[in-house]
Amino acid sequence: MKNATLCAVLLLALSALPANAKEIAGVKFPDTASVDGQExxxxxxxxxxxxxxxxxxxxxxxxxxxxxxxxxxxxxxxxRVRMSMLRDLEKKQITDxxxxxxxxxxxxxxSALQARLDTFAAGIPDLKEGQELVLTYxxxxxTSIESSSGQKLSVEGKDFADAxxxxxxxxxxxxxxxxxxxxxxx
Numbered sequence: 001m002k003n004a005t006l007c008a009v010l011l012l013a014l015s016a017l018p019a020n021a022k023e024i025a026g027v028k029f030p031d032t033a034s035v036d037g038q039e040x041x042x043x044x045x046x047x048x049x050x051x052x053x054x055x056x057x058x059x060x061x062x063x064x065x066x067x068x069x070x071x072x073x074x075x076x077x078x079x080r081v082r083m084s085m086l087r088d089l090e091k092k093q094i095t096d097x098x099x100x101x102x103x104x105x106x107x108x109x110x111s112a113l114q115a116r117l118d119t120f121a122a123g124i125p126d127l128k129e130g131q132e133l134v135l136t137y138x139x140x141x142x143t144s145i146e147s148s149s150g151q152k153l154s155v156e157g158k159d160f161a162d163a164x165x166x167x168x169x170x171x172x173x174x175x176x177x178x179x180x181x182x183x184x185x186x
Contacts, residue, residue: 046181105166123153
């Protein structure tokens with residue numbers, strides 16, 4: 001009887017845990033996030049590595065989860081990328097990597113996006129290990145960029161958001177394994 005009670009208590013405790021919450025490289029990503037009263041679901045998580053160094057852990061949150069990268073990018077829904085730094089990164093390191101990925105994926109739209117990309121890059125701060133950078137696209141509002149160090153910035157345009165999310169999910173992602181993780185394939 002004692003074992004049956006213990007098993008029941010353990011099952012009840014396990015059922016209370018979020019079903020889709022994930023942890024990667026010691027960073028916990030809850031199964032949901034709330035943006036403007038809307039619930040987003042954790043689509044997937046990934047780890048950005050550069051050579052052998054762990055750079056950041058990332059979680060992708062969507063209103064409507066999907067494993068189809070092109071649908072995620074083109075969808076008109078609230079979507080969020082939450083990046084948690086696993087090492088200290090200077091602004092230049094962060095912006096160089098994102099701008100390079102942005103340019104690879106923006107294609108012929110780059111000239112129309114360049115001024116907004118410059119604004120975005122100027123607003124990114126140095127980030128220390130454990131700090132976060134959160135990028136959220138909301139239809140009709142644009143893309144907000146917030147860091148746990150206090151910086152906030154907003155960039156308008158769905159076209160900008162599409163190119164930005166393509167950095168991780170586009171045809172030329174910064175890291176193929178990271179893309180698979182964010183799409184929930186790993």
